[in-house]
Amino acid sequence: GQQLNQSPQSMFIQEGEDVSMNCTSSSIFNTWLWYKQDPGEGPVLLIALYKAGELTSNGRLTAQFGITRKDSFLNISASIPSDVGIYFCAGQLGSNYKLTFGKGTLLTVNP
Amino acid sequence: SQTIHQWPATLVQPVGSPLSLECTVEGTSNPNLYWYRQAAGRGLQLLFYSVGIGQISSEVPQNLSASRPQDRQFILSSKKLLLSDSGFYLCAWSRQGAEAFFGQGTRLTVV
Numbered sequence: 744g745q746q747l748n749q750s751p752q753s754m755f756i757q758e759g760e761d762v763s764m765n766c767t768s769s770s771i772f773n774t775w776l777w778y779k780q781d782p783g784e785g786p787v788l789l790i791a792l793y794k795a796g797e798l799t800s801n802g803r804l805t806a807q808f809g810i811t812r813k814d815s816f817l818n819i820s821a822s823i824p825s826d827v828g829i830y831f832c833a834g835q836l837g838s839n840y841k842l843t844f845g846k847g848t849l850l851t852v853n854p
Numbered sequence: 855s856q857t858i859h860q861w862p863a864t865l866v867q868p869v870g871s872p873l874s875l876e877c878t879v880e881g882t883s884n885p886n887l888y889w890y891r892q893a894a895g896r897g898l899q900l901l902f903y904s905v906g907i908g909q910i911s912s913e914v915p916q917n918l919s920a921s922r923p924q925d926r927q928f929i930l931s932s933k934k935l936l937l938s939d940s941g942f943y944l945c946a947w948s949r950q951g952a953e954a955f956f957g958q959g960t961r962l963t964v965v
Binding site: 776841845 | 860886888905944951952953955956957958961
């Protein structure tokens with residue numbers, strides 16, 4: 744099946760630093776989504792991207808839909824301790840109802 | 855606004871016992887519904903999805919089954935649990951777009 748390669752697997756940063764993570768695939772996706780999961784909770788949708796080249800922001804978060812439609816990145820600026828969690832990318836192929844998820848990036852922010 | 859409820863939050867069951875996890879969605883009609891499992895390795899694995907009452911698609915052959923007896927109710931079941939069924943189970947819903955919204959999850963431990 745389709746796979747999303749998400750990197751890095753984990754990040755340890757200091758409060759105030761900027762963070763960047765990305766997802767790549769050999770398949771072309773119609774939609775890219777970014778989620779955040781806190782421990783013991785369900786993932787929460789952060790940003791949805793629907794067009795190639797689209798750049799969307801949500802507060803300190805910015806995500807882009809790659810021009811080739813095979814990749815996406817998420818940036819977090821000026822990180823704070825509550826940014827800690829696992830960040831997942833997810834993509835949708837065609838009109839399929841299903842999402843393919845990356846394996847997640849575990850973010851740790853040291854105060 | 856739409857809400858999704860999933861219960862129980864945690865469950866400890868002996869090997870060989872049956873399982874029933876329930877998920878309900880409020881505030882929308884005819885949603886697409888999904889069951890995911892998240893193992894310790896963090897990835898989200900799609901188990902089942904449903905586009906309507908009585909319509910279930912299975913993604914992974916396994917010891918589990920799903921049913922959708924009502925429009926906004928999705929149930930995950932097993933007749934006899936295995937140790938390997940332990941994990942974090944997540945229910946999600948979506949409308950026509952790709953954006954999926956997750957419940958709080960059920961932590962299942964099979965002992």
